[in-house]
Amino acid sequence: MTGDALLSVRDLSVRFETPDGTVNAVNGIGLDVAPGECVGIVGESGSGKSQTFLALMGLIASNGTVTGSARFQGTELVGLPPRRLNQIRGAKMAMIFQDPMTSLTPHMRVCQQLSEVLVRHRGLSHDEARAKALAALDQVRIPDAKNRLDQYPHEFSGGMRQRVMIAIALLCEPALLIADEPTTALDVTVQAQILDLLGDLRRRMGMAIILITHDLGIVAGLCDRVNVMYAGAFCETAPVGPLFRAPQHPYTRGLLSSVPRPDQRGGALTAIAGQPPNLQMLPPGCPFAPRCAYRFDRCDTERPLLREAGAPAHLKSCHLGGFTESGAVLP
Amino acid sequence: MIGYVLRRLAGAIPTLFIIVAVAFFMMRAAPGGPFDGERKLPPEIERNIKAAYDLDKPLVTQFGLYLGRLLTGDFGPSFKNKDFSVGELIAAGAPVSLRLGLSAITIAALIGMALGIIAALNQNRATDFSVMSAAMIGITIPTFVTAPLLTLLLGVYAGWLPVATWNNGALANMILPVTVLALPQIAVISRLTRGSMIEVLRSNFVRTARAKGLSEFTVVTRHALPAALLPLVSYLGPATAALVTGSLVVEQIFQLPGIGRYFVLGALNRDYTLVMGVIILYASLIIALNLIADVLYAVLDPKVRLA
Numbered sequence: 202m203t204g205d206a207l208l209s210v211r212d213l214s215v216r217f218e219t220p221d222g223t224v225n226a227v228n229g230i231g232l233d234v235a236p237g238e239c240v241g242i243v244g245e246s247g248s249g250k251s252q253t254f255l256a257l258m259g260l261i262a263s264n265g266t267v268t269g270s271a272r273f274q275g276t277e278l279v280g281l282p283p284r285r286l287n288q289i290r291g292a293k294m295a296m297i298f299q300d301p302m303t304s305l306t307p308h309m310r311v312c313q314q315l316s317e318v319l320v321r322h323r324g325l326s327h328d329e330a331r332a333k334a335l336a337a338l339d340q341v342r343i344p345d346a347k348n349r350l351d352q353y354p355h356e357f358s359g360g361m362r363q364r365v366m367i368a369i370a371l372l373c374e375p376a377l378l379i380a381d382e383p384t385t386a387l388d389v390t391v392q393a394q395i396l397d398l399l400g401d402l403r404r405r406m407g408m409a410i411i412l413i414t415h416d417l418g419i420v421a422g423l424c425d426r427v428n429v430m431y432a433g434a435f436c437e438t439a440p441v442g443p444l445f446r447a448p449q450h451p452y453t454r455g456l457l458s459s460v461p462r463p464d465q466r467g468g469a470l471t472a473i474a475g476q477p478p479n480l481q482m483l484p485p486g487c488p489f490a491p492r493c494a495y496r497f498d499r500c501d502t503e504r505p506l507l508r509e510a511g512a513p514a515h516l517k518s519c520h521l522g523g524f525t526e527s528g529a530v531l532p
Numbered sequence: 533m534i535g536y537v538l539r540r541l542a543g544a545i546p547t548l549f550i551i552v553a554v555a556f557f558m559m560r561a562a563p564g565g566p567f568d569g570e571r572k573l574p575p576e577i578e579r580n581i582k583a584a585y586d587l588d589k590p591l592v593t594q595f596g597l598y599l600g601r602l603l604t605g606d607f608g609p610s611f612k613n614k615d616f617s618v619g620e621l622i623a624a625g626a627p628v629s630l631r632l633g634l635s636a637i638t639i640a641a642l643i644g645m646a647l648g649i650i651a652a653l654n655q656n657r658a659t660d661f662s663v664m665s666a667a668m669i670g671i672t673i674p675t676f677v678t679a680p681l682l683t684l685l686l687g688v689y690a691g692w693l694p695v696a697t698w699n700n701g702a703l704a705n706m707i708l709p710v711t712v713l714a715l716p717q718i719a720v721i722s723r724l725t726r727g728s729m730i731e732v733l734r735s736n737f738v739r740t741a742r743a744k745g746l747s748e749f750t751v752v753t754r755h756a757l758p759a760a761l762l763p764l765v766s767y768l769g770p771a772t773a774a775l776v777t778g779s780l781v782v783e784q785i786f787q788l789p790g791i792g793r794y795f796v797l798g799a800l801n802r803d804y805t806l807v808m809g810v811i812i813l814y815a816s817l818i819i820a821l822n823l824i825a826d827v828l829y830a831v832l833d834p835k836v837r838l839a
Contacts, residue, residue, distance in 0.1 A: 291745030303736040308758045353834040
């Protein structure tokens, strides 16, 4: 499996030194992404999902340290010197971010922000780069792209700016696109357009996508496989179908039952009680135990490791036997 | 853009009028006059002198006469520097102050920005702390300390540089006064640059630029720097005006024929017309440099529309 993986992450951890102590944002993540695959990373705010992938891109804050291993097309990313990393990011591995309103440089024309990537990685002349930049804006379906090329970011709406971000990310036809909550800041109708665009581009260009989100609905529509993240670690990982049909981790079950459903009107929404743990002082046992309805003695003393949960490629970190599709608890 | 500049210049006329009026009446409200000395002049001579300078007329009439002369470009005669008109004094002194001030602010901007960027890129490391400590010292030590100190070290002991005089603006004579003028500005500018640079380096668009795989140099100079310079531009306008109108301390210590000393000496001597001349020059410079700063703002930030 590791041999043909595009990205292979092993035991990746990210820590931040703060005046209040060490924050363990990511704790020993393992992940394989095959070429062309779409992998969803789901978790609530502060679960470490963004920091994991910012670490791969070499973009974490200066007080952070990354340990473990992340091989991308055979190159070890952890500890890679900036010069080498700059040959990979933006070219073979690209990332788009949560907030399109502030993610483009305000004092540069859109054309410049697109073409500098091509000049840098492909060595194109400015005229060639401009032509390709125009084609890229067309590709992400920006109307009247020719005239918008010389505009500044503030002349674009949020959805259009995210399209520009996607166009920038795809310029060099990367093998992997990391999309960090690409639709969170956008209107619902625009969300659907952007997701539709990402799915379409993925099919046409055959690139792999890592989609970071807290929205399970987005994952269901776009991804092949899902990793559910809690307190800096994966608690369940499975193909989309089995995960939604028979979630095996109590946290995943809680997430799924807190999604509002039109066929169950009237009742109050179910929420997961309690707060995520303090990442400066993780409990010795299962980090979800304090909020878990199924908790028993072992949960407080022994941290559960990822293990197979009934089906192959379906893993969970939980001491419980599991759940049937109808929700009955297995011993 | 040109329409905007013209409108701003037209708007400057009432501003200047108010400044002239306030300065005129405040000067006259101060006790004493230009011809009051330790020895009292004979009444008839004093009357003659006052009549010669229109000082015997009512204050409002004097103001009207002064404004009338101003409109023809005449700043009037200096009350203390006999045989010189204020226009002549300023014309002789302004080029000296202008040259010193512009050299100092240019050097200060270049060095200050460079130090600020270096400090920001090495935030909370030894380089940052040493640059910022030096800047703090630069801000707190006044020019009347640095000027004699540097003169003593480089001029008297080492003998590398002339200790004083203008010598028609020879480079060797410029180095010490320009350094003394620039040092506190370097300190302020480097701290301002560091602060705004640190903020911009944390922004989302710099993260995007890094994610593109651009070199650190491109990220800093093309994406971060123009945004970081915005707060600096609004500081540089008035700072330049203050520097090019001269500094009393520096001109006094280095015996330079600039206009900085006219400001203080003129006010102390009740040399009404001279003080008015320097105030008008200073006010015009402030207005002009603020206008330049606003135009620069529009260049650096496309969201700013000049209308």
